[in-house]
Amino acid sequence: MKSDLDALMQEKNLVALVVLGAAEHNPPMYFFTGGGHISAAILVKKRGEEPILFYNDMERDEAAKTGLQTKSLSAYPFMDLLKEANGDKEMVGALRFHHLLIDLGLAKGRVGIYGHVEVSGVLAALTRLQRLLPDLELVGENGMDSVFIRAMETKDERDVERIRQMGRITTEVVRRTAEYLTSRDVRADEVLLKEDGSPLTVGDVHAKIRLWVAELGAELPEGFIFSVGRDAGVPHSIGNPEDLMRLGQTIIYDIYPAERGGGYFYDFTRTWSLGYATPEAEELYGQVQEIFNRLMDNFDLNTPFKDYQRMTCEYFESKGHKSQLNTKGPLDGYVHSLGHGVGLNIHERPFSGLDSDESHRLAPGVVITSEPGLYYPEKGMGFRIEDTIWVRPDGKMKILADYPYDFVLPMKKWKKK
Numbered sequence: 001m002k003s004d005l006d007a008l009m010q011e012k013n014l015v016a017l018v019v020l021g022a023a024e025h026n027p028p029m030y031f032f033t034g035g036g037h038i039s040a041a042i043l044v045k046k047r048g049e050e051p052i053l054f055y056n057d058m059e060r061d062e063a064a065k066t067g068l069q070t071k072s073l074s075a076y077p078f079m080d081l082l083k084e085a086n087g088d089k090e091m092v093g094a095l096r097f098h099h100l101l102i103d104l105g106l107a108k109g110r111v112g113i114y115g116h117v118e119v120s121g122v123l124a125a126l127t128r129l130q131r132l133l134p135d136l137e138l139v140g141e142n143g144m145d146s147v148f149i150r151a152m153e154t155k156d157e158r159d160v161e162r163i164r165q166m167g168r169i170t171t172e173v174v175r176r177t178a179e180y181l182t183s184r185d186v187r188a189d190e191v192l193l194k195e196d197g198s199p200l201t202v203g204d205v206h207a208k209i210r211l212w213v214a215e216l217g218a219e220l221p222e223g224f225i226f227s228v229g230r231d232a233g234v235p236h237s238i239g240n241p242e243d244l245m246r247l248g249q250t251i252i253y254d255i256y257p258a259e260r261g262g263g264y265f266y267d268f269t270r271t272w273s274l275g276y277a278t279p280e281a282e283e284l285y286g287q288v289q290e291i292f293n294r295l296m297d298n299f300d301l302n303t304p305f306k307d308y309q310r311m312t313c314e315y316f317e318s319k320g321h322k323s324q325l326n327t328k329g330p331l332d333g334y335v336h337s338l339g340h341g342v343g344l345n346i347h348e349r350p351f352s353g354l355d356s357d358e359s360h361r362l363a364p365g366v367v368i369t370s371e372p373g374l375y376y377p378e379k380g381m382g383f384r385i386e387d388t389i390w391v392r393p394d395g396k397m398k399i400l401a402d403y404p405y406d407f408v409l410p411m412k413k414w415k416k417k
Contacts, residue, residue, distance in 0.1 A: 015109035019043040025262035027344040028114040035261040093125030108135035153349040154365035166266035167401025186414040190247040203241025218257040225254035233377030247275035269386035301395035305352040339369035
């Protein structure tokens, strides 16, 4: 939470934070501004003080809506800076940063740099700025352990309600997808058909998903996964648009939309097989569901998240599958970590990897995913179940959007022969 920032800055000996870029789809900037049509802004927060947003005059009304203290970048006119730089346009950015920081009393100390920007121009400006202010140390942080990721780790109830609302939208899109698929006519070769009688492809389903997400007021800034058969056996394969939709093949549907404008995400996965499933697929899905349920029964307040990754690895290995516990970089079996935090970023603290430190815990207020899975691309199948879970202040674990875990979805216009 924002209230944690000053303590985190003190811990990392940072005198100020500088955030660059737009207000949308830029989590560090969004964290302060709440979004809005603000581009190429500069936000500076000194330790112990409120942030100041430097904006372009054309966006002054949008900047005012943030409720932050604001200042126009026109206070540092381009032509004046160009003259000072003797016509060197690459020096202009450095001089603007120089004057802005000097005005704020930031001529020395450690200053963290954050935000989503085009790197080349910013690097050129900051490199020259370092020469202009040799007592100022510009600091880049590990993105997965920065002061912002640490501050974002704990959510208040308003944050959680926004994530919950994204869960409602997500599960409605998933419900529409299931309804659409199970209502298709089916050819004799078990290929699903569109309304015009032509074969239904993965790409056709992708288009429907994008439409439904947009209709419900959300976005897919990080994409989504809807993959079938072999692609379902490669965890982050988004699916081949040309593949035909058929009965009896595993479908991994991993969807993680965000609020429009780059706000809070939700993360959700179901695995389906339309009409019927093979006995081997039924067995493997049953194992994924068993460990998913076992984890939900065992999640405990303030326990290191990696303990549950170890538990998941041990379970799958007991069933004869590879895992990261005893296989380096497995390509089949259980190949990834159990989950991660969710918020303004799709991946946040806490992380569950076996190499995560003890600070990555199921602390009150964190929102995590639990997503065990099994993957066998050469067998043409993959399986994952995922829900987004809030660790409530009372220590109870709450799935933020309920949805059935059915594996085989019956087809309304087809009967198994």
